[in-house]
Each structure stands twice: as C-alpha cells, then as structure tokens.
Amino acid sequence: MPEIKKYSESELVMLLKQHEQHAFGYLYDSYSGALFSVILSIITDRELAGDVLQEVFVKIWRQIDSYDDSKGRLFTWMLNIARNASIDMVRSKGFQNSRQNRELTENVYDSSGTTQTNTDKIGLRKIVQTLKEEYKVLIELSYFQGFTQEEISRMLNIPLGTVKTRLRNALVQLRELVKT
Amino acid sequence: MDIKAYIESGIIESYVLELASPEEAAELEQLMQQHAQVRQAVDAFSASLEQNALNSAVAPPPALKETVMAALMQQANNQPTAAAPFPLRELKSNTLPGAAVVRSAFWKYMAAASIVLLIGSAALNVYFYNGYKTAYTKYQALLSTQNTMQASMDVYKAKMDDMDESIKVMNDPATRMIKMPGVAGHENSLAQVYWNQSSKNVYLSTGNLPATPAGKQYQLWAIVNGQPVNAGMVDDCAGLCKMLTIPNAQAFAITLEKAGGNAAPSMDQMFVLGKV
Numbered sequence: 231m232p233e234i235k236k237y238s239e240s241e242l243v244m245l246l247k248q249h250e251q252h253a254f255g256y257l258y259d260s261y262s263g264a265l266f267s268v269i270l271s272i273i274t275d276r277e278l279a280g281d282v283l284q285e286v287f288v289k290i291w292r293q294i295d296s297y298d299d300s301k302g303r304l305f306t307w308m309l310n311i312a313r314n315a316s317i318d319m320v321r322s323k324g325f326q327n328s329r330q331n332r333e334l335t336e337n338v339y340d341s342s343g344t345t346q347t348n349t350d351k352i353g354l355r356k357i358v359q360t361l362k363e364e365y366k367v368l369i370e371l372s373y374f375q376g377f378t379q380e381e382i383s384r385m386l387n388i389p390l391g392t393v394k395t396r397l398r399n400a401l402v403q404l405r406e407l408v409k410t
Numbered sequence: 411m412d413i414k415a416y417i418e419s420g421i422i423e424s425y426v427l428e429l430a431s432p433e434e435a436a437e438l439e440q441l442m443q444q445h446a447q448v449r450q451a452v453d454a455f456s457a458s459l460e461q462n463a464l465n466s467a468v469a470p471p472p473a474l475k476e477t478v479m480a481a482l483m484q485q486a487n488n489q490p491t492a493a494a495p496f497p498l499r500e501l502k503s504n505t506l507p508g509a510a511v512v513r514s515a516f517w518k519y520m521a522a523a524s525i526v527l528l529i530g531s532a533a534l535n536v537y538f539y540n541g542y543k544t545a546y547t548k549y550q551a552l553l554s555t556q557n558t559m560q561a562s563m564d565v566y567k568a569k570m571d572d573m574d575e576s577i578k579v580m581n582d583p584a585t586r587m588i589k590m591p592g593v594a595g596h597e598n599s600l601a602q603v604y605w606n607q608s609s610k611n612v613y614l615s616t617g618n619l620p621a622t623p624a625g626k627q628y629q630l631w632a633i634v635n636g637q638p639v640n641a642g643m644v645d646d647c648a649g650l651c652k653m654l655t656i657p658n659a660q661a662f663a664i665t666l667e668k669a670g671g672n673a674a675p676s677m678d679q680m681f682v683l684g685k686v
Binding site (some may be wrong): 251262265267269276288292302303309354372400401405408 | 418
C-alpha cells in the first residue's frame with residue numbers, strides 16, 4: 231500500500247479497541263485490498279467477496295477486544311478472520327446453490343473455466359500452486375478449504391501422522407516461497 | 411528442547427496460518443514468551459505473509475468503503491454493552507418468538523373474525539326467515555284473491571256467453587219476437603218470447619216478472635189450437651232462457667206453478683199473455 235503510515239501497530243490497535251471511527255477508516259484504507267485478495271483467493275464471485283469483506287470488518291469491530299498482540303501481528307489476526315469468513319461463506323448453503331447454478335451455466339456456455347482458476351492466481355494460493363502435488367493438496371484442503379487433518383487423512387486415505395508431517399514440510403517450503 | 415529444530419519443524423507456520431491444534435498453539439504461545447527466537451520466527455513469517463498479501467492486494471469496489479463504514483457505525487449505535495459481543499445473533503434468535511407472537515395474533519384476529527361472521531350469518535338467517543314468512547303470507551293472500559277473481563271471472567264469462575247467445579238469437583232474421591204484456595191484475599209484468607221460425611226453438615226473456623215465492627216456478631205455455639202446451643220451466647237465466655221447441659203456436663203465456671211444473675196451467679195464476 232502506498233499510503234504513508236500514520237500509526238504504529240500498537241497505536242492503531244489501541245484506537246481500534248476504543249472503536250475510533252477514523253482508526254477503522256485508516257484500517258480499511260490500509261488493509262482492505264490485502265484482505266480482499268485473501269477473500270478472492272477463496273471466493274471467485276466479487277460481489278460475494280465484497281459481502282464477506284464487509285462482514286470481516288464488522289467482525290474486526292466486534293472482536294477487536296479479543297485481539298492479543300502477544301499472540302501475533304494484527305494483520306495475521308485479520309487474515310485469519312478473512313479466511314474463516316470466506317470458508318464459512320463457501321460452505322453456506324446459499325453459496326453452494328449459487329455455485330451449482332454457475333457451474334451449470336458454465337458447463338453449457340463456457341468451457342474455458344477461467345472463473346474457476348481465478349482463485350489460483352491470487353496471493354498465497356498462487357504461491358501454493360508452485361509446490362509439488364502432494365504438498366499442494368494438503369495446503370489446499372487444510373488452509374483454503376478448512377478441512378481438519380483427521381478429515382484429510384480420511385479423504386486421501388493417508389495416515390494422520392503422515393498428513394501432519396507432510397503438512398509441516400509443505401509449510402516450511404511455503405515459508406521460503408513467501409519470503410521472496 | 412531444541413528450539414532451532416522446533417522453529418524449523420513447520421509449527422511456526424502452522425500456528426500463524428491457524429492450522430495448528432489447540433495444544434500445539436498453547437505450547438507455542440508459551441514458548442514464545444520464553445524464547446525470543448520463537449517470537450521472532452512467528453513475526454517474520456507473519457510479516458512476509460502480510461507483505462505478500464499487500465503486494466497482491468486487489469482493490470475492492472470503491473463504493474464498498476462507504477457501505478462498510480456505515481455498517482460499522484450501525485454496530486457502534488447498536489452496541490449495547492461490551493458483554494454482548496454478538497448482538498446480531500441475539501437479534502436473529504429473537505426473530506423466531508417474535509414471529510410466533512405475530513402468528514398467534516394473526517390467529518386471534520382470524521378467530522375474532524370467524525365469530526363476527528358467525529353472528530352476522532345468524533342475524534341474516536333470522537332476517538331472511540322473517541322476510542320469507544312475510545312474503546309467504548302475502549303470497550297466500552294473493553293466491554286466494556286470484557282464485558276468487560278467477561271464480562268470478564268464470565261466472566261473468568258464463569253470463570257473457572249466455573248474453574252472446576241471446577244477442578245472436580235476437581239478431582237472427584228468422585226469429586220473431588212475441589211481446590207478452592201483463593194480464594189484468596199483473597199490468598206491470600212483461601216478458602218476451604223469441605221464436606225462431608226455421609229451427610222452431612223458443613227463447614224467453616223474463617223482462618219484468620215478480621220474484622217467485624218459495625216452492626213456486628214460472629211455466630211457459632204455448633197455445634196451440636186453443637190448447638195449452640208445456641213450453642218449459644223458467645229458470646234463473648242471465649239472458650234468454652232456452653225453452654222447449656214449439657213447431658206451431660198462436661200465443662204464448664206464463665203462469666205461476668208449483669216448482670217442477672204442472673201438466674195443465676193454473677189459469678188464475680196467469681201473469682202475461684202474448685199473441686203471435
């Protein structure tokens with residue numbers, strides 16, 4: 231973001247905890263684009279993604295008191311809110327229906343599948359695509375689709391211990407890719 | 411514990427991406443307090459994630475900021491206490507009993523409306539029954555009046571038919587009228603005989619004869635060659651009374667006889683006499 235930072239993170243957190251309107255304005259200006267890209271890496275539909283972004287800011291407003299800076303950075307906390315909200319949306323019944331409709335339409339009129347690959351071209355998910363297949367599938371299922379390791383173990387028919395180890399290795403590789 | 415190996419195990423990334431189990435997260439948070447390297451590793455990965463997200467930022471639709479800020483202001487206004495962090499959920503759960511109240515009120519109104527309709531219907535039944543009774547009584551009255559009128563019309567029609575017949579008889583060129591003036595003692599009495607010369611039918615007009623006493627009846631006689639011949643009993647007829655057929659006569663006379671008539675006239679009871 232090109233904006234000049236007006237607040238240090240601790241100042242910003244303090245103002246957010248006081249529910250200062252201008253602090254939320256600043257938060258929006260600074261982070262809405264980054265959070266929107268996180269949402270778009272899970273939800274293709276921009277209109278729905280916009281709804282989720284609004285929901286994310288409302289959640290930040292409501293839950294800012296529970297943010298503990300000793301446990302991590304503010305953005306990480308917001309990122310996880312955005313990811314969870316997006317996964318919740320994808321799993322909601324309304325989204326399933328709209329996606330079924332869209333897939334039906336696409337199958338009939340558009341076989342290029344451009345909208346389906348959209349999420350793969352954004353942010354962290356784009357980086358995940360460069361991992362080898364057995365790592366990619368684990369991060370895909372756990373991080374972007376929100377399945378537990380037990381669920382993934384059953385889905386892929388891999389022992390839980392293997393899932394755990396392999397995911398850890400995948401994340402170490404991912405860290406190196408994110409750094410650059 | 412080998413902190414370096416711990417940091418390199420991938421647990422840092424699991425924790426930051428919220429893929430770690432609660433136990434793993436609790437352990438890491440504790441280690442973060444004790445080992446600066448752990449905290450640094452968490453911050454470093456978080457910072458690179460943040461940077462990555464900022465680099466790949468996608469600007470949301472410009473109008474969205476206003477919507478989001480308005481939603482936050484609404485939150486600020488609705489925020490009752492910090493103790494109620496999810497007012498929206500509470501609102502949602504409140505809508506169900508609210509709907510139930512509306513629904514039960516609806517049924518109350520429906521029940522009230524049904525009772526009003528029932529009472530209205532009963533009142534209309536009474537009203538219409540009274541109307542029906544009145545109309546039925548009037549109908550019966552009209553029916554009896556109509557019967558009476560029909561009866562008197564039949565009477566008039568019969569009289570009319572008789573008169574019609576009489577006029578026909580009188581107008582017939584073959585009919586001769588024989589006036590029978592009152593004899594001595596009955597000067598005021600008068601009667602006419604209409605005698606058709608071709609059919610020989612005899613008709614009597616009892617123009618002016620006194621009312622007959624009980625048990626008595628007028629009898630018409632034809633005088634044929636000086637002998638009285640019975641020409642029939644005089645009944646109460648409207649126009650002309652058709653009498654017996656008389657082929658030949660020189661005069662006609664009426665006497666008062668006992669009801670049913672006599673074979674021979676009582677000459678002292680002659681009222682009228684007319685020569686042909």
